[in-house]
Amino acid sequence: MALTIGRRKFLGVTAAAAATTLAAPAIVKAAGSKLRIGTFGGYFEESFEKFIYPAFTEKTGIEVQSFATPVPSVVVPQLKTAAQTKTAPMDVIMFSGVARAEGAKLGVYKTLDDKKIPNLSNLPERFQDRDAEGGLYGVGALSWFITLCTNTDEIPEAPTSWSALWDEQYKDQIGLLALPQNAWMLEVTATTFFGGTDILSTREGLEQVFDKLRELVPNVRLWYRDEGSFQQALQDGEIPMGQYYHDVAGLAAAEGFPVRSTMPKEGGVQDSGYWISPKYAEPIDEIHEFINFTSSPETQSLLARSVGTAPVVDLDLTDLTPEEISAVTSTIPPITPRYDVFVENKDWITETWNEMISS
Amino acid sequence: MSEKGIANKLLLLPSSLVIGAFVIVPCALVLLASLASISDSEGWVFALDLSNFARFFSWFYIERALFSIGLCMMVVVISLLLAYPFAYFLSGFSAKVKNIWLIYILAQLTLSEVLIAFSWQILLSRKSGLSNILVSLGLFDKPFAMTPSATGVLLGLVYLVIPFMILLLYPAFSRMDKSLVEAARTLGASPLRSFFTVVVPTTKSAIISSSVTVFVLTLGAVIVPQVLGAPKHWTLSVLIMDQAVFNSNVPFASALAVVLLLLSGGVIGTIFFLGKGKTA
Numbered sequence: 001m002a003l004t005i006g007r008r009k010f011l012g013v014t015a016a017a018a019a020t021t022l023a024a025p026a027i028v029k030a031a032g033s034k035l036r037i038g039t040f041g042g043y044f045e046e047s048f049e050k051f052i053y054p055a056f057t058e059k060t061g062i063e064v065q066s067f068a069t070p071v072p073s074v075v076v077p078q079l080k081t082a083a084q085t086k087t088a089p090m091d092v093i094m095f096s097g098v099a100r101a102e103g104a105k106l107g108v109y110k111t112l113d114d115k116k117i118p119n120l121s122n123l124p125e126r127f128q129d130r131d132a133e134g135g136l137y138g139v140g141a142l143s144w145f146i147t148l149c150t151n152t153d154e155i156p157e158a159p160t161s162w163s164a165l166w167d168e169q170y171k172d173q174i175g176l177l178a179l180p181q182n183a184w185m186l187e188v189t190a191t192t193f194f195g196g197t198d199i200l201s202t203r204e205g206l207e208q209v210f211d212k213l214r215e216l217v218p219n220v221r222l223w224y225r226d227e228g229s230f231q232q233a234l235q236d237g238e239i240p241m242g243q244y245y246h247d248v249a250g251l252a253a254a255e256g257f258p259v260r261s262t263m264p265k266e267g268g269v270q271d272s273g274y275w276i277s278p279k280y281a282e283p284i285d286e287i288h289e290f291i292n293f294t295s296s297p298e299t300q301s302l303l304a305r306s307v308g309t310a311p312v313v314d315l316d317l318t319d320l321t322p323e324e325i326s327a328v329t330s331t332i333p334p335i336t337p338r339y340d341v342f343v344e345n346k347d348w349i350t351e352t353w354n355e356m357i358s359s
Numbered sequence: 360m361s362e363k364g365i366a367n368k369l370l371l372l373p374s375s376l377v378i379g380a381f382v383i384v385p386c387a388l389v390l391l392a393s394l395a396s397i398s399d400s401e402g403w404v405f406a407l408d409l410s411n412f413a414r415f416f417s418w419f420y421i422e423r424a425l426f427s428i429g430l431c432m433m434v435v436v437i438s439l440l441l442a443y444p445f446a447y448f449l450s451g452f453s454a455k456v457k458n459i460w461l462i463y464i465l466a467q468l469t470l471s472e473v474l475i476a477f478s479w480q481i482l483l484s485r486k487s488g489l490s491n492i493l494v495s496l497g498l499f500d501k502p503f504a505m506t507p508s509a510t511g512v513l514l515g516l517v518y519l520v521i522p523f524m525i526l527l528l529y530p531a532f533s534r535m536d537k538s539l540v541e542a543a544r545t546l547g548a549s550p551l552r553s554f555f556t557v558v559v560p561t562t563k564s565a566i567i568s569s570s571v572t573v574f575v576l577t578l579g580a581v582i583v584p585q586v587l588g589a590p591k592h593w594t595l596s597v598l599i600m601d602q603a604v605f606n607s608n609v610p611f612a613s614a615l616a617v618v619l620l621l622l623s624g625g626v627i628g629t630i631f632f633l634g635k636g637k638t639a
Contacts (some may be wrong), residue, residue: 073607236486357590
């Protein structure tokens with residue numbers, strides 16, 4: 001489905017997409033005084049241009065110039081170079097969880113002023129990134145859920161727990177995301193079998209979780225990078241179960257495909273995009289104004305309805321109907337990716353993961 | 360040096376500059392990056408750090424490198440076996456038929472690796488794939504998925520490189536003096552013997568150059584192994600892409616690229632060496 005393949009293009013589902021984004025001169029110094037905002041290319045950027053930026057301009061009078069950002073591995077070094085020359089390629093950028101933590105270590109972000117973002121109080125702490133001194137540098141923009149998705153023809157009764165992935169009856173039948181930093185299966189395993197993600201804080205704990213995760217490898221038929229491949233296989237029943245995006249699975253079901261998304265009792269994985277501002281971005285008031293605007297319950301509701309993302313604010317604050325809520329999120333507490341663990345152990349996790357899935 | 364010699368050298372200058380700017384300089388940068396080190400506060404900085412190369416020497420990466428080389432060699436052999444007789448017979452066709460075939464083959468070059476990979480994914484799927492034809496022929500009871508598999512990766516890669524193989528072999532056959540084969544046949548050689556003792560040696564240099572080209576092309580393929588293969592079928596190129604794009608580890612990606620470059624250089628050198636030895 002083009003809808004979300006484009007939306008999550010930043011994950012680079014194909015090398016072509018990655019190569020295109022690598023080649024795209026997306027970060028250029030824009031002329032004029034518009035607020036320069038970068039989001040993941042494809043569906044996200046199109047939706048923001050269509051629904052969110054006009055609403056922001058109408059409310060504040062601030063014009064927006066929209067950019068599609070390349071993959072984080074390209075943006076972060078560019079921010080570093082820009083910071084060395086005390087310039088900013090853009091004013092506000094949406095970053096994935098892992099990328100924002102890496103940029104923070106390099107000190108290339110602006111410290112934001114809490115007082116200028118009154119709506120910040122709507123966001124839980126995990127959507128407020130702070131440095132060691134407590135300075136705010138990242139604010140949750142939107143999020144999406146990865147859940148347990150099944151083909152209703154092949155598996156008539158919906159599984160209720162992530163543990164179904166380990167069930168021996170599904171040998172060589174399930175589909176999982178191929179990269180550790182978008183599958184978040186360590187978090188899923190830790191929450192399902194070890195009572196939470198705290199165990200991931202130590203190397204011994206990580207090894208324990210990997211041992212458990214290794215047990216499900218014989219069940220995996222497809223380690224997918226490209227969402228379309230998995231969705232097609234799920235809809236056809238070729239792969240009857242796997243982890244997938246809640247909103248897209250819901251859309252497929254609404255279109256009549258025999259697909260269902262189940263929020264497991266341990267919670268779905270809630271991955272998120274965060275706003276950051278490059279260290280030397282100049283329109284300070286406008287930047288805060290924009291982040292304040294997207295942190296409001298109204299904008300989060302608008303995002304849920306028009307872009308299909310889950311709100312980063314407390315659900316009680318929004319005016320979303322129960323149907324609209326279940327289309328994008330859940331009331332079950334989510335599994336939150338341990339971005340910090342991945343960034344700290346990136347090489348080790350990647351290598352252990354690659355060895356595991358290649359076995 | 361004659362005036363003609365100087366003129367020829369001057370004519371070489373633009374292409375040499377282009378090659379220098381777009382091949383040698385990037386290669387040198389990759390080599391430099393492979394020696395860089397990463398720090399939390401600085402990102403990656405140029406240094407003389409060999410740890411990226413040391414990281415390669417684990418069985419996982421060595422196995423991936425050997426698999427990549429082996430896969431590429433298999434693709435070369437299969438595509439050569441398919442393309443060689445085709446190019447041979449193509450050279451014997453009338454000009455009109457030849458042109459139609461060549462246009463058809465050239466048209467295949469417009470297909471990108473992405474398009475080829477995803478088309479084969481559909482062709483090898485359970486619902487709309489080739490196995491349905493096998494079922495209708497009564498060979499199997501029910502359709503089955505043929506991906507992800509090593510066969511799928513091989514099929515996709517061979518399909519990708521066949522046009523290159525044919526187009527590189529064809530000029531050798533069209534230049535070949537067919538009377539040599541006729542002479543061998545007149546002297547009593549069987550068709551098979553004349554093929555192996557006359558046709559193959561005459562086109563040996565084309566076989567070597569096309570094999571090397573296809574080998575290098577296959578080594579750089581990243582989409583087909585990902586889309587049609589399981590993780591155990593992913594090549595070193597896929598891991599390089601992952602490191603550079605998803606893990607932001609340009610130094611390690613560069614080190615892997617340098618290793619791949621050295622390995623492929625070794626294989627190419629061996630092919631040329633063996634080819635030369637036999638001629639001597």
